[in-house]
Amino acid sequence: MVLPTDILNANILIVDDQEANVMLLEQMLREAGYGCITSTMDPHTVSALHRDHHYDLILLDLQMPEMDGFEVMENLKKLEIDGYVPILVLTAQPGHKLRALASGAKDFVAKPFDLIEVKTRIHNMLEVRLLYKQLDHLNQQLEQTVLERTAELRESEARFRRLTELSSDWYWEQDEHGHFTNVYGPVLEMLSTPQADSLPGQTTQTPTARWNETERAELAANIAARRPFLNFIYSRIHTDGAQQYFQVSGEPKFDAIGRFTGYRGVGRDVTEIMLDIAAPNAA
Structure with missing residues (x-):
């Protein structure tokens, strides 16, 4: 004016x-x-x-x-x-x-x-x-504000990624088709499901490791149904015969109009924690 x-x-x-x-x-x-x-x-x-x-x-x-x-x-x-x-x-x-x-x-x-x-x-x-x-x-002013906000978003994204990497063993993102688009850590080995594909240079689950198929099926069902899940525990017998436990959390992503755009989540190896919990009961 x-x-x-x-x-x-x-x-x-x-x-x-x-x-x-x-x-x-x-x-x-x-x-x-x-x-x-x-x-x-x-x-x-x-x-x-x-x-x-x-x-x-x-x-x-x-x-x-x-x-x-x-x-x-x-x-x-x-x-x-x-x-x-x-x-x-x-x-x-x-x-x-x-x-x-x-x-x-x-x-x-x-x-x-x-x-x-x-x-x-x-x-x-x-x-x-x-x-x-x-x-x-x-x-x-608008151009400067956009530049400043873009820099802040990039810094926040980098900070979030660093915190995620520090607090978990792996992090992943999937698109609406279940294809992995962004991974950190042994994601494909831990989460390979019928809905997921591989990234170049990544390996899928170890063929001779024996997963608990009931737990894996429940995890796959959560992802297929686009349900959030928190601290889901599943396990396998490693190739050396050792029992392993993993904890994973994930949430579906939606755009501004409510359209499903994929999944993201974090996971970690909780074998020591689960074995410590199981030890007193075994005694």
Whole structure:
């Protein structure tokens, strides 16, 4: 939103080789409440002035000796990276209006001046210009915010992964078809099911290890039914004859409209814990 005070505090440059026109425009603007007004009768100085002060509006006469308004506009274009040159041309030649607009002017005022028309066009151009600057500033802020949030998300993701790896022996993610998309640790050996496939370079369960098929079937049923499960215990007899126990937790993932997108979870070897629990009972 552009406030009336913002418009009256806008930075304005008057460029005209006729002193009478400069004085008339200055007086009109000051009486209307504008406070930041600069003027020059030398068109050669316009580019340097604009480079130093970044005017919100330039009132530019087209008919000037040595360097006319069209040449001034061409030089100003080189300074405006965003391509927006805030120029209101002043001309007594009706045939110059279309050429001026094609050259980059945003509006024009015919000479001799109608002061009410001049004030209205100046006000409207400044309002548009200041809105444009506000939008550009907001876009820059938004871009910076997006960059900051993206960096925060990446840092959070990395932190989560580190914590997951520290607190578990393996971590996995599956897509909606049951294919493993992201794994850490011996996931395929521990969780290989009819719904899962292998990743290149990974091995599936040891052929000679004997799993408790009832427990494995229950785990597979949970995943197939898209049910969450917490600290599910299942076991196997290793190739060396040792009993092994594993604990796994998983949850289904859904998108914003409730569509199933896969599974994720963590697991660990809890053999020592389970054997310690079983020892007193065996005694």
